[in-house]
Amino acid sequence: MTISVRAFAKINLGLRIGARREDGFHELLTVYQTIGLHDVIRVSLGRGSGIEIRCSDPKVPKDASNTCHRVVEQAMGALGARGHVVIDIEKRLPVQGGLGGASANAVATLLGLERVLKKALPAGERLRITAEVGSDLPLFLAGGTVLGVGRGEQVYPLEDLPATACVVVTPEVGVSTPKAFAEWDRRMAGQTAASKLTVPAASDRMVELGRELSAWLGESYSGAPRQIFRRGRAENPLLELVRAGIKNDFEEVVFPEYPELSEGKSALERAGAKYASLSGSGSTLYGLFASKEAARTAAQRLRKQGWLAQATVTLTRKQYWRKFLVSSF
Numbered sequence: 001m002t003i004s005v006r007a008f009a010k011i012n013l014g015l016r017i018g019a020r021r022e023d024g025f026h027e028l029l030t031v032y033q034t035i036g037l038h039d040v041i042r043v044s045l046g047r048g049s050g051i052e053i054r055c056s057d058p059k060v061p062k063d064a065s066n067t068c069h070r071v072v073e074q075a076m077g078a079l080g081a082r083g084h085v086v087i088d089i090e091k092r093l094p095v096q097g098g099l100g101g102a103s104a105n106a107v108a109t110l111l112g113l114e115r116v117l118k119k120a121l122p123a124g125e126r127l128r129i130t131a132e133v134g135s136d137l138p139l140f141l142a143g144g145t146v147l148g149v150g151r152g153e154q155v156y157p158l159e160d161l162p163a164t165a166c167v168v169v170t171p172e173v174g175v176s177t178p179k180a181f182a183e184w185d186r187r188m189a190g191q192t193a194a195s196k197l198t199v200p201a202a203s204d205r206m207v208e209l210g211r212e213l214s215a216w217l218g219e220s221y222s223g224a225p226r227q228i229f230r231r232g233r234a235e236n237p238l239l240e241l242v243r244a245g246i247k248n249d250f251e252e253v254v255f256p257e258y259p260e261l262s263e264g265k266s267a268l269e270r271a272g273a274k275y276a277s278l279s280g281s282g283s284t285l286y287g288l289f290a291s292k293e294a295a296r297t298a299a300q301r302l303r304k305q306g307w308l309a310q311a312t313v314t315l316t317r318k319q320y321w322r323k324f325l326v327s328s329f
Contacts, residue, residue: 001045002043002044002116003043003112003113003115003116004040004041005040005108005111005112005326006039006040006041006108006323006324006325006326007038007040007041007101007107007108008034008036008037008038008140008143008315009034009035009037009093009100009101009168010035010099010100010136010139010140010279011032011033011035011099011166011168011277011279011284012031012032012248012279012280013030013031013032013033013145013238013241013246013277014029014244014277015028015029015030015247015248015249015280016028016030016249017181017184017249017250020185025135025151026151026181026184027149027151028149028150028151028152029149030147030148030152031147031148032136032139032147032155033144033145033146033238034139034140034143034144034146034314035099035166035286035313036312037092037093037099037168037310038092038093038104039089039093039104039108040089040092040326041068041087041089041090041105041108041109041112042086042090042112043086043087043088043109043112043115044116045084045085045086045113045116045117046083046084046086047083048083048084049082049083050084051064051069051073051084051085052084052085052086052087053066053068053087053089054088054089055089055090055091057089057095059096059174060089060091060095066102067103067106067133067134067137068087068105068109069087070106070133071106071107071110071129071130071133071137072085072087072109072110074129074132074133075110075114075121075129078121078125078129079114079117079119081117081119085113094170094174094284095174096174096175097170097174097279097282097283097284098175098279098280098283098284099168099280099284100136100139100140100280103134103136103137103140104140106133106134106137107130107141108324110126110129110130126141127141130153131153134153135152135153136148136152136153137153138153138154138155139152139155142155142157143317143320143321143324144157144315144316144317144320145157145158145159145160146158157317160316161236161237161238161314162236162238163313163314163315163316163319164236164288164313164314165288165289165291165294165295166286166287166288166289166295166311166312166313166314167268167271167273167286167287167289167295167299167302167309167311167312168279168285168309168310168312169264169267169284169308170283170308170309170310171258171261171264171283171284171285171307171308172308173258173260173261173282173283174283175258175261175282175283176281177280177281180250180254180281180282183257184249184252184253187252238288239274239275239288241274248277248279248280250280250282251265251277251278254278254281255278258283261278261282261283265278265285267307268285268298269287271287272294272298273288273298274290275288292311292313295312296311
């Protein structure tokens with residue numbers, strides 16, 4: 001039997017980089033939001049042993065470095081299962097794009113494998129395995145709107161915000177997340193050395209974004225605004241980001257290195273985005289729009305300008321899981 005599942009992408013609604021930890025990772029604070037763009041993962045089990053990864057995209061590793069391989073290796077041991085696992089990745093999301101494609105693929109593979117084996121890991125074991133493999137894997141065990149803290153692996157599902165139209169722009173550059181973090185550390189060290197009194201400490205900056213997120217989420221989730229929104233007399237709470245001033249810290253280090261990304265953000269804003277941002281460390285940018293029609297019009301306009309742009313929509317948790325399974329045969 002082959003199980004086919006969708007591996008949905010994510011965007012980051014604000015991202016604050018904190019202090020570097022003893023384990024080499026950085027403290028992070030972000031809100032993850034799943035969206036409708038996705039890869040398709042097909043998982044099957046046959047006689048023999050080993051893990052085989054198939055993908056037509058040459059940028060996707062086929063060896064043990066692939067997150068799908070690492071997740072399956074741990075899951076097979078935890079489930080006491082045997083067999084030759086084949087993972088077929090139909091790649092639609094960009095590699096190194098900041099949309100969490102590799103992480104989404106791994107979680108989709110894990111859940112597809114459970115269905116193939118007709119066995120399920122305990123929820124705690126799923127979370128342990130995914131957190132060990134990668135920082136943003138656990139968010140895909142929740143879907144919808146998710147608060148991420150720690151190095152991003154500590155996730156807390158938030159009350160879902162209404163589905164929001166968005167446009168995703170994918171410039172033809174790949175951004176290395178480790179290099180982006182290294183550049184961030186270099187810049188922060190330089191600024192601190194130049195002016196220790198005026199540069200806020202990493203912990204202070206985390207608290208600052210925490211307050212911004214609290215204010216935004218507190219307003220967004222209060223009962224009255226939600227009821228007013230349903231009657232069509234108020235703005236979508238996600239679009240309140242533009243007033244909250246939430247930013248992605250990676251823009252400070254990625255935009256100078258890749259000016260086309262800064263240009264892409266500006267292009268989204270000129271096309272009518274109410275809020276535009278880099279997702280993760282990039283290279284993907286996204287813009288939130290007031291309506292699906294506005295997003296479709298903007299995507300068409302951006303494509304005419306030479307940008308690779310797609311209109312999509314944010315997914316609530318219920319939509320995420322309803323659309324997750326493609327088919328079984």
